[in-house]
Amino acid sequence: MGSDVRIVIVGASLAGVRAAEALRGQGFDGSLTLIGDEPYEPYDRPPLSKAVLLGIMPPDHAALPYRSDLDAKWLLGVRATTLDLENNRVVLSDGDAVEFDKVLIATGVRARPWSNSSEAALDGVFTVRTCDDSRRLNERLSAGPRHVLVIGAGFTGSEIASVCRERGLSVTVTERGPAPLVGALGGVVAAVAADMQRDHGVDLRTGVTVTGLDGDSDGRLCRAHLSGGTALDVDVAIVAQGSIRNTDWLAGSGLAAGPRGVTCDAGCRAFDINGIVTDNVFVAGDVARQPHPLYDYQLLALEHWGNAIGQAEVAAHNMIHDGLRRRPHLEIPAFWSSQFGVNIKSVGIPTYSDQVVITQGSVADRRFVAAYGFRGRVTAAVAFNQGKWLDFYRGLIESAAEFPPDFDVMDRADPFEVRPSELPDPAVLSHGPTVAVTGHLPTERRVEFVSLPK
Amino acid sequence: MSRAQLFERITDQANRPNPYPLYEELRETRVAPQDNGSFLVGRYYDVMALLHDPRISSDLHNRGPGLPGADRAGDGPESFLKLDPPEHDRLRRLTTRQFGPPHSPDRIDSMRGELAELVTNLVDGLDGKGRIDIVDDFAYPFPVSVICRLLGVPHEEEPRFHAWADALVAAIDPRRTSADNEQVKAAQQAQMEMAMFMAGLIEDRRRNPGDDMLSGLANDSGPDGQLNTVELVTNSILLFIAGHETTVNLITNGMLTLLRNPDVLERLRAEPELVPKAVEELLRFEPPVHLLGQRTPIVDIEIDGVTVPKGSPLVLALASANRDPERFVDADRFVPDREDNQHVGLGSGIHSCFGAPLARLEGQMALAELIRRLPNPRLVEDPPPYRPNPVLRGPRHLLVDCG
Ligand SMILES: Cc1cc2nc3c(=O)[nH]c(=O)nc-3n(C[C@H](O)[C@H](O)[C@H](O)COP(=O)(O)OP(=O)(O)OC[C@H]3O[C@@H](n4cnc5c(N)ncnc54)[C@H](O)[C@@H]3O)c2cc1C
Numbered sequence: 001m002g003s004d005v006r007i008v009i010v011g012a013s014l015a016g017v018r019a020a021e022a023l024r025g026q027g028f029d030g031s032l033t034l035i036g037d038e039p040y041e042p043y044d045r046p047p048l049s050k051a052v053l054l055g056i057m058p059p060d061h062a063a064l065p066y067r068s069d070l071d072a073k074w075l076l077g078v079r080a081t082t083l084d085l086e087n088n089r090v091v092l093s094d095g096d097a098v099e100f101d102k103v104l105i106a107t108g109v110r111a112r113p114w115s116n117s118s119e120a121a122l123d124g125v126f127t128v129r130t131c132d133d134s135r136r137l138n139e140r141l142s143a144g145p146r147h148v149l150v151i152g153a154g155f156t157g158s159e160i161a162s163v164c165r166e167r168g169l170s171v172t173v174t175e176r177g178p179a180p181l182v183g184a185l186g187g188v189v190a191a192v193a194a195d196m197q198r199d200h201g202v203d204l205r206t207g208v209t210v211t212g213l214d215g216d217s218d219g220r221l222c223r224a225h226l227s228g229g230t231a232l233d234v235d236v237a238i239v240a241q242g243s244i245r246n247t248d249w250l251a252g253s254g255l256a257a258g259p260r261g262v263t264c265d266a267g268c269r270a271f272d273i274n275g276i277v278t279d280n281v282f283v284a285g286d287v288a289r290q291p292h293p294l295y296d297y298q299l300l301a302l303e304h305w306g307n308a309i310g311q312a313e314v315a316a317h318n319m320i321h322d323g324l325r326r327r328p329h330l331e332i333p334a335f336w337s338s339q340f341g342v343n344i345k346s347v348g349i350p351t352y353s354d355q356v357v358i359t360q361g362s363v364a365d366r367r368f369v370a371a372y373g374f375r376g377r378v379t380a381a382v383a384f385n386q387g388k389w390l391d392f393y394r395g396l397i398e399s400a401a402e403f404p405p406d407f408d409v410m411d412r413a414d415p416f417e418v419r420p421s422e423l424p425d426p427a428v429l430s431h432g433p434t435v436a437v438t439g440h441l442p443t444e445r446r447v448e449f450v451s452l453p454k
Numbered sequence: 455m456s457r458a459q460l461f462e463r464i465t466d467q468a469n470r471p472n473p474y475p476l477y478e479e480l481r482e483t484r485v486a487p488q489d490n491g492s493f494l495v496g497r498y499y500d501v502m503a504l505l506h507d508p509r510i511s512s513d514l515h516n517r518g519p520g521l522p523g524a525d526r527a528g529d530g531p532e533s534f535l536k537l538d539p540p541e542h543d544r545l546r547r548l549t550t551r552q553f554g555p556p557h558s559p560d561r562i563d564s565m566r567g568e569l570a571e572l573v574t575n576l577v578d579g580l581d582g583k584g585r586i587d588i589v590d591d592f593a594y595p596f597p598v599s600v601i602c603r604l605l606g607v608p609h610e611e612e613p614r615f616h617a618w619a620d621a622l623v624a625a626i627d628p629r630r631t632s633a634d635n636e637q638v639k640a641a642q643q644a645q646m647e648m649a650m651f652m653a654g655l656i657e658d659r660r661r662n663p664g665d666d667m668l669s670g671l672a673n674d675s676g677p678d679g680q681l682n683t684v685e686l687v688t689n690s691i692l693l694f695i696a697g698h699e700t701t702v703n704l705i706t707n708g709m710l711t712l713l714r715n716p717d718v719l720e721r722l723r724a725e726p727e728l729v730p731k732a733v734e735e736l737l738r739f740e741p742p743v744h745l746l747g748q749r750t751p752i753v754d755i756e757i758d759g760v761t762v763p764k765g766s767p768l769v770l771a772l773a774s775a776n777r778d779p780e781r782f783v784d785a786d787r788f789v790p791d792r793e794d795n796q797h798v799g800l801g802s803g804i805h806s807c808f809g810a811p812l813a814r815l816e817g818q819m820a821l822a823e824l825i826r827r828l829p830n831p832r833l834v835e836d837p838p839p840y841r842p843n844p845v846l847r848g849p850r851h852l853l854v855d856c857g
Binding site: 359360361362365367369389390391392408410 | 507803
């Protein structure tokens with residue numbers, strides 16, 4: 001690709017930086033600009049709800065390493081406000097504009113704030129998405145709050161609850177659904193997560209919502225009201241109710257961009273609002289919504305670290321290759337979490353299932369693999385402290401292997417019992433799902449996650 | 455000769471210096487059934503898949519009667535290397551607590567100083583010698599001392615460990631049949647003596663704990679409880695053997711490869727920061743463990759249309775997988791700064807090398823110092839004489855002229 005080509009990447013975090021690296025790695029020698037609204041060097045987010053909050057990793061250690069010969073123009077601390085596809089330029093919050101030949105949208109998501117803005121502004125109310133969030137919360141947790149409230153038991157909320165217990169803090173978790181992680185893992189496996197929290201001394205309240213937060217006369221959080229009429233004295237509340245996709249700046253751009261993300265093809269090329277694929281606009285990371293052939297070509301929006309990297313690499317490749325040399329992004333989704341001393345790993349899409357079976361290990365010991373199936377084939381697997389087996393299950397998913405699996409394996413402690421995977425109606429979750437399976441193709445849409453109703 | 459004798463040819467001493475053409479032959483077919491009832495697999499993606507396959511056991515009790523290895527099941531208590539989950543997981547977890555993160559994050563890192571001192575002393579001893587043997591003068595004494603220090607074996611006992619290790623390693627040879635009584639007896643004797651010694655040492659560490667790993671293993675108790683003395687003895691012997699012979703080969707194969715590629719040696723001399731990557735490439739290019747012969751499917755499995763019946767010995771050729779051109783560009787070339795180097799030199803899956811962080815550190819420190827300090831090293835003999843063991847493959851001697 002000619003050295004006169006200008007590529008602009010909006011969103012200077014994981015997906016953006018990995019795409020920039022891949023572009024240079026594949027020999028792109030045109031001009032490269034990264035625009036990011038955070039004033040810092042790019043950093044990694046997974047430690048923000050784990051090691052950083054535990055106080056064992058300083059927030060600035062989470063910096064993302066990137067190749068030294070990136071030779072990019074960094075515009076940090078400035079927001080992209082408009083994507084002008086008529087003139088191929090990105091307009092910035094400081095009034096400037098940057099012209100491009102190709103643009104990559106990698107603006108990710110932001111934490112869904114507490115819905116009542118005056119309550120959200122109380123001292124002691126936090127969300128965790130950025131390193132500033134995590135630094136501030138770490139300071140507050142280190143100061144030894146009397147009682148912490150975590151609102152929403154998705155992955156972020158559960159990890160934070162785990163950190164609180166590890167720090168010896170007393171903590172209540174409220175979850176609108178029937179169990180922690182239920183939106184991502186289904187009821188059978190989520191029940192294990194619930195036991196885990198209770199065993200570690202978390203005051204877990206399921207089927208409960210927080211109806212209001214009170215402040216004292218100094219504007220400090222002091223109380224939370226729960227559905228059912230009870231109140232809790234709390235001095236810290238962490239709102240972990242999922243995320244909002246950063247697509248507002250794309251309004252009016254003519255792209256198929258909205259609350260569920262920016263829709264693109266399997267090659268990370270954005271669709272316009274008519275469903276026609278663009279040539280010069282690409283999407284990667286949490287903000288992308290992409291069809292996956294293994295999941296009926298349904299449009300998936302995933303908030304997974306590995307997905308951001310995979311899409312970034314494919315997007316970068318396709319930005320500088322044409323036609324038949326373009327690549328699809330066909331990776332099987334995967335993510336991990338670590339909480340209460342358990343390493344949770346997943347491959348495939350557990351929400352895309354109607355049944356589940358424990359294939360290896362023992363739930364009682366919290367070391368097991370659960371395989372998920374949908375209409376007679378394996379679609380996902382989740383491991384609790386058994387992550388090293390998941391490559392095998394990835395193979396089963398990729399080869400559309402039969403469900404329930406008919407093979408015998410080592411270490412089968414629990415009876416082989418196929419059960420409904422118990423995915424709740426997303427409307428009853430208090431946090432956004434980490435996986436959204438939505439879309440119109442082709443057959444029955446058993447699982448559909450939508451943004452949380454306000 | 456046919457593919458049905460590939461295993462025999464690979465393990466033939468005559469092919470020890472260069473088994474790679476045989477591995478190439480192996481990769482031409484995906485599964486090679488052998489005359490002796492075992493099945494050989496050598497392509498990267500197949501080996502990788504089998505290493506993560508929960509239908510594949512590491513416990514010889516699952517071997518069908520009369521098949522190679524079946525007679526070795528039940529020889530005595532087994533280390534976690536030869537066990538399946540959940541026992542494997544429990545023992546490995548208990549052992550990891552004392553070895554690495556999250557409970558002992560600094561165990562290996564804190565040995566850097568000691569390792570550097572050992573390396574420096576050994577290389578000092580080579581000063582002025584015109585001809586050295588990398589194996590006897592350096593690669594052998596180094597890991598023995600390291601593993602003894604890690605475990606907390608007193609320095610003066612180290613020579614005994616050498617002798618035991620020799621006897622035990624000889625018995626890992628897969629060509630051994632029950633007819634090789636001498637070797638078996640020697641190994642059993644060594645195993646017994648070493649077990650007695652370790653039991654004594656453990657007893658002592660229970661009374662006088664130090665900050666060594668054995669003290670930790672003997673005294674710490676976590677959610678899984680504690681290792682009992684038999685488990686402790688068996689697994690510390692495993693750590694000793696596994697953390698020992700393999701590293702000798704890593705260092706020796708490393709020097710051999712560098713001497714065969716003088717341009718790379720020069721480059722590493724100029725860019726020592728490249729050594730960690732070069733060690734990674736060594737683990738791919740000349741891995742210390744060539745074959746995993748301990749695997750057995752517990753149900754019939756199918757690979758590329760070939761059924762491997764339940765109970766059959768399954769041999770995973772790691773060294774072959776590492777040279778698979780389907781996975782690695784220029785697979786037969788040693789590229790010290792190779793990118794995307796996901797080799798299986800240290801295995802993968804639940805049995806992936808327990809000692810990997812230590813092996814890497816030892817390899818890096820040893821090679822860096824040898825590269826830095828050996829003046830104008832030249833290979834005396836190519837190929838050098840090899841040890842008989844085709845599994846833990848490496849030169850018996852590596853003579854080098856310096857100066
Ligand atoms: C606390 C936490 C823990 C996590 N833990 C795990 C885990 O254990 N495992 C896992 O798989 N995943 C985890 N994730 C998810 C993972 O971090 C994300 O998938 C990943 O960060 C996505 O990268 P991204 O580049 O798409 O988006 P982001 O990292 O969100 O980056 C988007 C960037 O774009 C910027 N931006 C937004 N709008 C604009 C604009 N208009 N102009 C300029 N810049 C803009 C944002 O400020 C941000 O810097 C975690 C996430 C969080 C927050």
